[in-house]
Amino acid sequence: MTVEVEKAFVAYPSRDPALASVIANGVAKANRMLGKRLRYTPWEFNDIAGNPLISPIVDGIDASKFVVADITYLNPNVVYEVGFAIGRSRRCFLIRHEKIEGDRRIAREVGIFDTLGYDTYNDDDELSASLTAYVDPKPLAFSTALDRLAPVYVVEPPGKGGVVTVMTSRLKKARYKYRSFNPAEDARLSAADAVKQVAGSAGVLLYLEDGDHDTSFIHDTRSLFVAGLAHGMGKPTLVLAHGSAETPLDVRDVVKRFTRPEDIIEHIASFSLEITEHLQQADPTPLRDLTPLQSLQIGDPTAENEMTTLGSYFLNTDQYSKAVRGEANLVVGRKGTGKTALFLQVRDKTRADKRNVVLDLKPEGYQLLKLKEDILTHLSQGASHHLVTAFWEYLILLEITYKLLEKDQNAYKYNHEIRDLYLELEQTYKTEGYSVEGDFSERLLALSQRISQDYGQRFGEADGTKLSTDQVTELVYSHDVRYLRQQVSAYLAHKQSVWVLFDNLDKGWSTQGVDPVDALVLRCLIDAGRKVERDMRKDGHVVHCIAFIRNDVYEHLMRQSADYGKEMKVALDWTDPDMLREMLRLRLLSGLPDGSESLGFDQIWPQLCISHYKGEETSSYIIERSLMRPRNMIKMFSHAKGFAANLAHQKIQETDLEKGIRAYSQDLLVELDHELTDVFPDSRDLLYYFIDAKPELTSVELAELVASAGVELSDVNRVIDFLLYYGIIGIQISAEHIHYIFNVNYDLKVLQIRAARAGSSATYVINPAFRPALGIIDPD
Incomplete structure (x- = not known):
């Protein structure tokens, strides 16, 4: 009787011929040693264009006991195959050459591969030893239950723009909620999270950038891994790419190309039907014998991805209670402290009363780019403030109108009290020159672009331009605002209260390096919100405008204007x-x-x-x-x-x-290094200069270490303040006490003064959270 030899697929790149030779020799040696017990089948991937060869690769993976992949260089096809193998419930055994730098830095930023784990080797003998040792073929276990409340998973690119806006707005038009990986929120994507998200999805939406920058390669690497997972699990998957983009061989046949927004709309229309069909199928049979940990779900670190489940485990803090009572104009907090979670809970709590009108608005900086570049850089400060405040006031009024019309689009037909008011308001709102199509992000983008275009035609690019009230009115408004406000006020007599919630506006802004124009935009939003509240209050209506912003942005506003210390704010500072x-x-x-x-x-x-x-x-x-x-x-x-x-x-x-x-x-290391680079562009990779440093540093040693990374001497103290502000380092007070920023109620001045008093004898301590990534040994 002939015993069939078990097989293992080995994928590796051909970019480095010497490395490819080591792998080929290592595989050959392993095959000779294993004899008929196991046979490795090598597959070398070229980094150049060629004919798609996906079918034999799929067959090879399906026929394999497990899959081996070399990640010294992140060949796009190999990355896809790693994801595909995991999706096909095959163990993926990763290897990389220890002494070749390869794409180590890129892999560190991507985040997937070190969370999967890998073996290292230095030559073909060491590789052969790894391959001939026992490799556990047991695949990753994951739940197969679908998330029917938010069935689509999206991997968002780092740069937001028209493509992403169309993608997400069309999903919303199709009435599909989605979860996403957002690089502005999470610096790296873990393999476990990607597997969990794809496994729970009825559709996966991806966009390949094919750019020359590292950020594009990092995004595409994540997207290809997720595409492999989705195809391996048999999930409906839409991979978008521009018509001229070069795409990897493995996905070339499935990529949907576009040259204009209408193409994306068509692709997502077809994709939506696939999602519906997948959801109509019964949930797959859950895996048996899952351990309690394998079946345990505790939600997602990113609040946007748990909109449908957050209410079941949200911690009702005092900050939440104040916000939901309308006792705050501002909710401030650091990244990761729960601003968006609180935003979602306030929204859901107030929206539960059908008499309330609730607007959850999430503008992002790129949607105002034309406004900033084409207008605000040329206007005087007074004119800028006047124009942007009018812009936000107008937008808030329009969005309240939109929400009223949307909320009562059926009810008005059967309610004689609001019928005439509704029809009049609808007629006034749908005026020529204002687009009412799309979601909020599309309407905001269209409005800012229209104003920018009109400004350029009227005033050109002269600097220091001053605008009269009439000129601002003509430039900003497409409606008779006074008449529209009167109609909205009359309609609100039949509602209980209005809640206007702003989140995300500061997303993507440089940490502690907020652009003065960005700060102006936010300051004017807060002023406009207060003005809308006052105007409506005169007519007896209850309106609450709340903005959710980062701590450092708020502190920047405080420095620019003392009035903002009088704002009703709640701070999401966790100290207990x-x-x-x-x-x-x-x-x-x-x-x-x-x-x-x-x-x-x-x-x-x-x-x-x-x-x-x-x-x-x-x-x-x-x-x-x-x-x-x-x-x-x-x-x-x-x-x-x-x-x-x-x-x-x-x-x-x-x-x-x-x-x-x-x-x-x-x-943490990747995330904070990016934020530091935003503030000090010349200090890229500064945190990596702390590798192998002592856990405790004198003030002189710390200053020398920062300067060694290329930071100008004049900026050294500012960089140290940044390190203190974000808890990367703390100050040793005694043998038993170290004060980090969260130990002093997030007041940087306390740490600065203590350091100044200690002078050259001050001792700075590197936070234990960063030590594993930096190779710093904890003291005994």
Whole structure:
């Protein structure tokens, strides 16, 4: 009887002939040693165009016991195959050459591959040893239940623009909610999260940029991995690319090309039908024998991706209570502290009363780009403030009108009290010169572009232009605003209250380096919101305008105008570790069986994680490294849980926690390095100069280290302030006490003064959260 030889597919790039030779020799040696037990089939990928060869590759993966892929260089086809193999429920064994730099930096920014784990080798003998050792063929386990409330997953590119606006707005038009990976929110994409998101999707929407910059390559690498996952799992997948873009061989036949927005609309129209068909099918049979960790879902670190589930585990804080009572104009907080989560809960709470009119508006900076470039850079400061305030006031009024018409588009037919008011308001709103099509982002983009175009025709590009009130009115308004306001006021007599919630406006702005024009735009938005509130209050109506912004942006506004210290604001500053434990407890409960609601954190935690690590209680160990931000705590737990689930552990073990914190540390490092580069463009990779540094540094040592990264001497102190502000470093107060920014109520001046008093004897401590990624050894 002939025993069929088991096979393993080996994918690797041909970019480096010497490396390709090492891999080919290593595979050949392994095959000779293994004999008939296992046969490796090498597949070398060229980085040049050629005929698509996807069919034999798919067949090779399907016939393999497991798949080996070399990621020294991130060949796009290899990346796709890694995702495809995982989607096909094949174990993917990753390898990379230890001494070749290759695409190490790109892989670090992408985030997928170090969260999967890989073996390293230096020559063909070491590679052969790895291949002949036992490779566990057990694939990653993942739930196959569909998320029917938000069935589409989108990988967003780093640069927002018309393509992304059309993509997401058409999904909304199709009435499909979506979850997304947003690089502005998460610096890196973990493999476990990508698998979870694709597995729960009835459709995956991707866009290949094919740009020359690293950011485009990083985005395309993530997109190709996700495309491979989706195709491997048999998910409806739409991969968009510009008509002239070069695309990898493996996806060339499935990419849908476009040259104009109408092409995207057509592609998504067809894609929507595929999603519907997939949703109409019964949920696949869930995998059996999942461990509690493998089946546990605790939500997503990014609030936008858990709109439909957030209410079941949201922690009702005092800040939330104040916002929902209308006691705040501003909600401020650092990235990852829960601004968007609070935004969503305030929206849902107020929207639950059908008598309320709720606008959840998420403008983004790029939608105002034409306004900034074509107008605000040429106007005097007074004229800019006048014009932008009028712009926001007009937009808020239009959006309230739009929401009233949308909300009552059926009800007015059967309600004689509002019928005539509705028809009059509709006639006034649909005036010539104003586009009412698309979602809010499209209407905002169209309005700002129309004003920019009109301004250019009237005033050209002269600097220092001053505009009269009449000129601003003619430039901004397409409606008779006074008459429209009167009609809206009359209509609101039949409503209870209006809530105008703004989020995302500061997304993508440089941290601590806010453009003065951006600050003006935000300041005018707040002023316009207050003016709308006052005007409507005179007529007896209740209107609340709340903006959700970053701490550093608010502080910039404070420096520009003392009036903003008088704003009604709530600050999302987390300082109590027990509050973070309660936040995590609520999420853990949502993923545990019914009947667990009364369990305390100390009862739940030991069921899911070892109690101590290196002598420290594990929840305290995680919180200490979270920078007191909920998102970071969720990320850390999710990473550790992912490693434990991959190995079918019943609870998170020491090795899982160590790997999870290392992956999270890398996330933090990439994210903060990007933010530092925004403020100091010449300081790219500065944080990487801390690699192998001592955990404790004198003020002289810290200054020398910062200067060694190429930072100008005049900027060294500003960079150190940045490191303190973001909790990257703290100040040693005593042998037992270290003060980071969250230990002093987020007041940077406290740390600055303590450092100044200590002078040259000041000791700075690198936060333990960053040490694994930087190779810094913790002191005993």
